Amino acid sequence: MDIFYDSVKKIFHLQNKNISYVMKIIKDGYLAHMYFGKRIEEYRESNPIAFYDRGFAPNPDPEDRTFSLDTIPQEYPAYGNGDFREPAYQVELENGSRVTDIRFKSYKIYDGKPKLKGLPSTYVENDSEAKTLEIEMEDKLIGLNVILIYTIYKDFDVIARSVKFKNNGSEIVNLRRALSASVDFRESDFELITLYGAHTNEKNIARRPLVPGIQKVESSRGASSPQQAPYLALVRKNTDEDHGEVYSFNFVYSGNFTAEVQVDQYCNTRVTMGINPFDFSWILEQGESFQTPEVIMTYSCNGLNEMSKTYHDLYSTRLCRGKFRDKERPILINNWEATYFDFNADKIEEIAKCGKELGIELFVLDDGWFGKRDDDKSSLGDWIVDKNKLPNGLNNLVDKITSFGMEFGIWFEPEMISENSNLYRKHPDWALHVPGRKSTVGRNQFVLDLSRKEVCDYLIGAVSEILDNPKITYVKWDMNRHMTEIWSESLEPKRQKEVAHRYMLGLYYILEKLTSKYKDVLFEGCSSGGGRFDPGMLYYMPQTWASDNTDAICRLKIQYGTSLVYPPITMGAHVSVVPNKQVGRITPLTTRTHVAMSGNFGYELDLTNLSKEEKKEVKNHIALYKKIRSTIQFGDFYRILSPFETNETAWNFVSKDKTEFVGMYFKILSESASAIRVLKFKGLNEEFSYENLETNEVFRGDELMNAGITIDRVKEDFISKIWRFKKI
Ligand code: DGJ
Numbered sequence: 001m002d003i004f005y006d007s008v009k010k011i012f013h014l015q016n017k018n019i020s021y022v023m024k025i026i027k028d029g030y031l032a033h034m035y036f037g038k039r040i041e042e043y044r045e046s047n048p049i050a051f052y053d054r055g056f057a058p059n060p061d062p063e064d065r066t067f068s069l070d071t072i073p074q075e076y077p078a079y080g081n082g083d084f085r086e087p088a089y090q091v092e093l094e095n096g097s098r099v100t101d102i103r104f105k106s107y108k109i110y111d112g113k114p115k116l117k118g119l120p121s122t123y124v125e126n127d128s129e130a131k132t133l134e135i136e137m138e139d140k141l142i143g144l145n146v147i148l149i150y151t152i153y154k155d156f157d158v159i160a161r162s163v164k165f166k167n168n169g170s171e172i173v174n175l176r177r178a179l180s181a182s183v184d185f186r187e188s189d190f191e192l193i194t195l196y197g198a199h200t201n202e203k204n205i206a207r208r209p210l211v212p213g214i215q216k217v218e219s220s221r222g223a224s225s226p227q228q229a230p231y232l233a234l235v236r237k238n239t240d241e242d243h244g245e246v247y248s249f250n251f252v253y254s255g256n257f258t259a260e261v262q263v264d265q266y267c268n269t270r271v272t273m274g275i276n277p278f279d280f281s282w283i284l285e286q287g288e289s290f291q292t293p294e295v296i297m298t299y300s301c302n303g304l305n306e307m308s309k310t311y312h313d314l315y316s317t318r319l320c321r322g323k324f325r326d327k328e329r330p331i332l333i334n335n336w337e338a339t340y341f342d343f344n345a346d347k348i349e350e351i352a353k354c355g356k357e358l359g360i361e362l363f364v365l366d367d368g369w370f371g372k373r374d375d376d377k378s379s380l381g382d383w384i385v386d387k388n389k390l391p392n393g394l395n396n397l398v399d400k401i402t403s404f405g406m407e408f409g410i411w412f413e414p415e416m417i418s419e420n421s422n423l424y425r426k427h428p429d430w431a432l433h434v435p436g437r438k439s440t441v442g443r444n445q446f447v448l449d450l451s452r453k454e455v456c457d458y459l460i461g462a463v464s465e466i467l468d469n470p471k472i473t474y475v476k477w478d479m480n481r482h483m484t485e486i487w488s489e490s491l492e493p494k495r496q497k498e499v500a501h502r503y504m505l506g507l508y509y510i511l512e513k514l515t516s517k518y519k520d521v522l523f524e525g526c527s528s529g530g531g532r533f534d535p536g537m538l539y540y541m542p543q544t545w546a547s548d549n550t551d552a553i554c555r556l557k558i559q560y561g562t563s564l565v566y567p568p569i570t571m572g573a574h575v576s577v578v579p580n581k582q583v584g585r586i587t588p589l590t591t592r593t594h595v596a597m598s599g600n601f602g603y604e605l606d607l608t609n610l611s612k613e614e615k616k617e618v619k620n621h622i623a624l625y626k627k628i629r630s631t632i633q634f635g636d637f638y639r640i641l642s643p644f645e646t647n648e649t650a651w652n653f654v655s656k657d658k659t660e661f662v663g664m665y666f667k668i669l670s671e672s673a674s675a676i677r678v679l680k681f682k683g684l685n686e687e688f689s690y691e692n693l694e695t696n697e698v699f700r701g702d703e704l705m706n707a708g709i710t711i712d713r714v715k716e717d718f719i720s721k722i723w724r725f726k727k728i
Contacts (some may be wrong), residue, residue: 029103058082073184102137120539143169179274196228200549203561222483254536312567336366359622381423408476413688442481450506511540549575573599638682680708
């Protein structure tokens with residue numbers, strides 16, 4: 001990996017063993033984008049920008065009608081002086097003008113990767129793992145400096161990009177748009193992949209050809225959201241899981257975002273990604289600066305599985321942090337679908353005890369343990385145990401459950417406040433609200449104003465009171481409504497459009513404090529399921545509850561879509577009862593288990609209601625998961641058959657040293673005249689001989705990947721099959 005600068009040709013080339021990214025300073029200091037893609041050994045400008053007189057295109061130089069910002073590929077395009085495509089940024093000045101003109105000023109190249117103050121980001125453990133280029137652009141007239149930051153990793157095929165704005169001028173600059181990345185491709189022969197969904201239907205895959213004009217996904221909900229994910233990929237028509245080019249973009253941020261693709265009049269494609277400019281602005285007083293979150297861009301020439309592997313490897317080792325990053329995660333039992341709000345200490349103990357007998361390692365007490373929370377109408381904000389439900393207190397319950405060898409975890413929804421709570425009665429202004437206007441409720445609750453330091457500090461204190469008990473070793477951090485009436489008591493009118501981003505900075509501040517204070521606590525993110533499943537959250541909490549939909553068949557799509565970007569170890573997945581509580585479907589226990597085992601495994605049902613036979617089965621499943629857990633959680637994941645395209649789903653997990661693998665196959669509906677399926681595993685070592693641990697048959701990796709294995713026909717709906725192979 002290296003970053004070269006050719007001072008004669010004025011070319012920057014970021015390169016590792018698989019990818020290259022090239023920029024060039026052209027005419028009077030504009031920064032042009034020259035190339036992103038497969039590694040080029042030496043870039044000698046075989047693809048110079050062709051300058052033509054494009055009719056009525058605006059020209060900065062009246063003597064040169066061939067030069068127009070509207071027609072050249074740019075690195076960080078401005079608004080207002082000739083490029084009519086989507087700009088990467090825009091500012092408003094004191095005189096009301098919105099035009100800037102940034103030109104190259106200086107650059108620096110250094111080992112390692114900088115931390116982004118107050119923001120989540122990928123990182124290095126050693127400076128030799130990555131190199132960073134900072135290019136400083138300047139608008140001399142107003143003293144605005146824009147620093148474009150690019151990091152290339154040695155072992156991951158990614159470029160991490162972010163931008164820092166510095167107001168070195170004498171007037172106030174109002175930042176109206178401050179995106180993190182913009183890439184111009186000199187072609188438009190792509191298809192666009194995005195992830196969309198809803199509560200209980202997260203991470204569906206959408207794929208469509210690009211058309212002229214703007215195609216965009218975004219969130220203005222105050223969270224990255226289940227509706228659209230902060231991710232997009234450009235792929236070729238023939239790209240599939242294992243072949244073809246993929247350029248992908250993922251935003252390391254948990255709030256409002258935009259991800260846009262614009263195909264212009266000459267069939268160029270511009271991709272932009274960053275904080276959603278809708279309802280955003282940020283005042284930069286003299287000397288102040290603004291750091292954008294980062295975008296992780298990947299390139300793969302071997303299809304979507306390779307793109308996913310890049311994200312999985314990067315995120316599980318250089319985004320997630322803390323003691324649990326490299327630790328096998330506990331199998332848990334959560335009481336939410338078992339009891340909802342209706343439980344007492346005895347019931348909880350019974351479920352936990354039963355879990356222990358079956359081999360489960362962690363009990364998680366979900367919503368309803370605090371205030372007077374017998375339904376979702378009250379008590380958020382009052383993080384004090386409800387003595388009606390737990391008469392001997394929380395710590396007594398923790399002692400009991402941990403005394404029989406189980407770990408104890410607890411649910412919080414700290415970012416919220418119920419109107420019916422002591423906290424709201426004391427501090428009604430702590431909720432986001434607009435003075436004089438009625439506030440909208442969502443699940444009967446308001447959103448706390450985390451742009452205010454005193455609110456953040458209160459939450460750190462309230463959560464700490466509970467977590468000071470060292471026997472609590474897991475937290476489920478929930479967030480169940482989006483932002484409305486966004487306004488803060490603490491900010492002057494001209495700064496009100498900063499609130500949504502200041503909220504995120506407040507949340508990140510709280511999470512940084514708590515996760516570094518409670519290093520032995522495993523944090524799991526949640527937002528009505530996978531509503532805030534994004535890399536920003538994974539920086540603080542190394543796993544996320546993937547969906548409130550626990551139906552095995554729905555989960556095939558949810559987990560398949562989620563796996564495009566996020567590794568299985570980050571994906572909370574639980575076995576629940578049938579008929580399923582979200583969709584009413586009845587599926588076999590093994591199928592439910594195999595789907596849940598494909599992620600971060602747990603249970604969410606009243607274990608005490610299981611029959612003797614079911615308990616026996618569950619015990620065996622848990623024993624099996626413990627054997628395959630490290631391959632699933634730390635191995636490589638390959639998608640084989642897609643639930644979005646077929647009546648089947650298949651995937652396999654291969655240990656990093658390729659000595660073990662686990663394959664899984666699911667058939668949704670039984671068919672009378674279906675083909676006899678042969679399943680071809682992926683990612684094995686061709687030369688290794690692998691033994692099927694069930695049948696003791698031995699096959700070489702090349703045969704298992706190319707000829708595949710025959711799947712027996714089963715005349716039943718919703719069936720699943722698992723294989724375990726080990727190198728002999
Ligand atoms: C939404 C979460 O996604 C559920 O798992 C559960 O924790 C409920 N909130 C509790 O209110």
